[in-house]
Amino acid sequence: METSGARLTPEQARSALADTEHVRASAAALSATPWPNWFFITLTLYVAALPIVYGGVVADSDWLLPGSAWMGIMVAITAVYGALFAVAARAWRDRTGVALRLDVLPKRATVPLMVGLPVLLVGAAFAFRVTGRPVWLIAASLIGAAVSVGFHLAFVRLHRKTA
Numbered sequence: 001m002e003t004s005g006a007r008l009t010p011e012q013a014r015s016a017l018a019d020t021e022h023v024r025a026s027a028a029a030l031s032a033t034p035w036p037n038w039f040f041i042t043l044t045l046y047v048a049a050l051p052i053v054y055g056g057v058v059a060d061s062d063w064l065l066p067g068s069a070w071m072g073i074m075v076a077i078t079a080v081y082g083a084l085f086a087v088a089a090r091a092w093r094d095r096t097g098v099a100l101r102l103d104v105l106p107k108r109a110t111v112p113l114m115v116g117l118p119v120l121l122v123g124a125a126f127a128f129r130v131t132g133r134p135v136w137l138i139a140a141s142l143i144g145a146a147v148s149v150g151f152h153l154a155f156v157r158l159h160r161k162t163a
Contacts (some may be wrong), residue, residue: 039088044148046081046123051140053077054125060132107152118148 056063056070065073093099124140127133 021095036088037092039084040148040152041086044145044152046077047117047144047148048078051121051124051137051144052134055134055137056126058125058129060129063134086115090144106158111152113147115150117144120144120147 053070053074056065057067059067059070063070089099091100120140121144124136127136
């Protein structure tokens with residue numbers, strides 16, 4: 001608030017502080033906005049494919065494809081995902097002027113995701129290796145996709161609530 005050298009009244013000072021807090025909350029909401037829909041779909045497909053591909057990589061013997069083919073698929077989908085992640089982050093930064101940040105998201109949601117999702121995706125592959133039953137991979141794939149959709153919807157709700 002421009003005062004031209006005049007002193008602010010207590011009400012004007014409180015109003016200026018409230019405006020500052022509103023700007024800070026808006027910036028946090030912008031940086032927590034969900035990914036573009038095309039990247040959300042890419043992320044969900046990647047999370048759904050990862051347990052099956054990783055299961056093929058760690059299988060005792062060739063399962064559906066040779067082990068080297070599974071490894072090639074793993075490297076390829078990870079490279080494509082990484083490249084699309086960079087494109088999505090740059091597009092978001094160019095469009096909004098705000099870099100994508102995970103630190104503004106609620107810790108009660110992101111910490112279990114950061115711990116639980118890798119355990120689910122990798123653990124299913126090892127359960128498959130031990131038992132030889134692909135149901136572990138299919139279940140992890142479906143659960144991972146559901147978690148991706150759920151977090152996307154939670155981020156949409158978070159953005160709408162703070163915007």
